[in-house]
Amino acid sequence: MKLFVSTLAAAVFGLSALNTADAQQNQPACSSVYTRPELLSLTPAQWTNTRNVLSAMQRDGWFGWFAYLHNQWFSQIHGNSQFFPFHRRFVHDWESVGRRYSGSFVQPYWDEMRDYRVPAASQVLTSNWVGGNGQGANRCVTNGNQGGWTMSFPSNHCFSRNFGNNGNPTSWYSPEYIQSFIQRDTTMAQFRPDIEYSLHGVVHINIGGDMLQGYSPNDWIFMLHHTNIDRLWWQWQLNNRMWTMDGPNFDNSAISLDTNIAYYNQPIRSVMQLGYGSMCYQYASNPIRRRALDSGLESALINSLPKDVLSAWFPDTAKKPAIVALRPPPPLASAAPGVSSGSGMPYPAKLTQQWIQMHKYNKADVDKVESDARKFVDAMNKAGYRSPV
Template sequence: MKLSAALLSATAIGLSAVQVINAQQNQPACSNVYTRKELLSLTSSEWSLYKSILTAMQRDGWFAWFAYLHNTWFGSIHGQSQFFPFHRRFVYEWEKVGKQYNSAFAQPYWDEMRDYRTPASSQVLSSNWLGGNGQGNNRCVQNGVQGGWTMTYPNNHCFSRSFSNNGNPNSWYSPEYIESVIQRSADMTALRPGIEYSLHGIVHLDIGGDMSQRSSPNDWIFMLHHANIDRLWWQWQANRNHMWTMDGPNTDGSAISLNSNIVYFDEPIRNVMQLGYGQMCYQYGSNPIRRRSLSASATQKISSVLPQGVLSEWFPDTAKSPMAIAAIDPAMEKSGRPIPYPGTLTDDWISKQNLDRAAVKRVEADARSFVDAMKNAKYNSPY
């Protein structure tokens, strides 16, 4: 059995969300909206420009500054509802600095779900792009855009990565599971841990080195990763009628609201809620370089992609709209494989990040239950 094209369109293919105008918006519409692209869709000239900008930002101390900010405010921006708005504003601030070097700069994203089965083999981690695992006792990275760099925060050290599992990280989270989290999350209280403790955490942990520290913005993967996390939040906001949903605990334990200030930036959360307004003058582009794509002719309606009970439990939105289901290209049928169990966060990492261990384990158990349900339904993923 295969999931529909419509089901995976938001996450697996990366279609940009539709902007929604809402009366709660207090920011003016942007006169010019630029696009954040998937990293590997950059042209060679764009990538050459971006590499020169990143080198200049390192020379001028911006990597150290953003690593310092993230470390300083770490406890206030994880494990509660500041997580999404803070990181949206944080990545935008980084992007704004990049634009000071060249206005054409727009922070790309890495659709890690494309590479979830074998992360270490991702083209993103090749020498032509971000470079791979670190080497030697200090796990120094020698290739890629940051190869051979010396980072200056919190002290002088070689730029490092230390991939988990002896350099071959276990599988990350599938596009199907992340789509399921998005469909099943009725509020931020559900969405935030569902994303933060799954895809967000495992990428930080498995890349290791600088990326696994509180000063993780030392690794540009941080910005690519959080742009992708932001893209998923935006899809939930715009496609699930949650444009103005903000709930859960704030830094002091009180209830967060749209009028709560974003940590460090001292401006209300409502200012960053809607892309295309105020300072948030960007959108997310589609991902045109997936290893497998849906056939243009794959539009035949089918009525039972998964048993109704499984569909209703894990993909409630899709279950409510059976007419939206489309068939999968036969070529993809042949290449499908069962979804593997994702890797888990270590107790040591959970402790160092000061996360709620019980909450993390609930998310991991949910992900394993999802994989079991897909296996029992004989579902094979084309991704």
């Protein structure tokens, strides 16, 4: 294991060395920028190329290396403001390794909020994509792009998933609630726990298996998930918060743009602005599915919610003029028996005590986020809001 780690560490340190120059707020724009797509928007050829790259990365030990690295720095990168910048840089390094195998490889994201009502019914979790729940005593995954894999860290074991709630994960966080965070939160000290203790945690917990461990990068869903988390951070940054970085560091000192990212000898400011410095990627601003969803949500919010409720939970949307005669698009999420799109909003899943203890979270902070989520659902349902998702 020591030889494995030292060999791969040398390779990654070599990769990191390309990007360790101090970056200022006016760092140069990238000469070219590639776009990270939504997973389900990939063409068959793109998906085949992605699968080939991932198989090569598994063969050469990269899944093990990134699982090791995340596990080693686990306590420093959760529960504090390192959360977003570390994972942005971490996923970027992962993607950069993949682009060595194929210059057209780009790390996609999973827009999990679209599947929040019935996560297990997501098209993403089918054999044609990333596969489903594990089977047998060891919860080994047998289908999807990682089906039948043996993972090397922390020791050889079958790649596993163990979906929550006996294989039928409880609803997680709606796109409306995440959009509410993006509009309401003005500091990183607010936004980080609101995301980390909600969508971030429940996806890890409800996928389970390797995703439930410190070495969660064994599951490629980790990368899909954290690319989406990064996309949400970018949306928040674009709301006049491009350079907002505050709150605690992992040692409880005050974090700033000049604080080094955990593990990386690189200041946080160097990863803050996409399209600049080494962050030469962007997110599709309006893929067809995303555009339809965003249009439907905004129309539903403005037309369905009383002004006081809209202002309390969606202050930016409340400032927009009323949208009259706009009809939300057809439901975009798959409906399971007994749960239909457009019905009342369900309460989201909560973090487990095991997960809270594992991360050493402050229970009161977690309770605050979860209480806010339930108040949000109550307000939406009391107002008679019907989501297009």
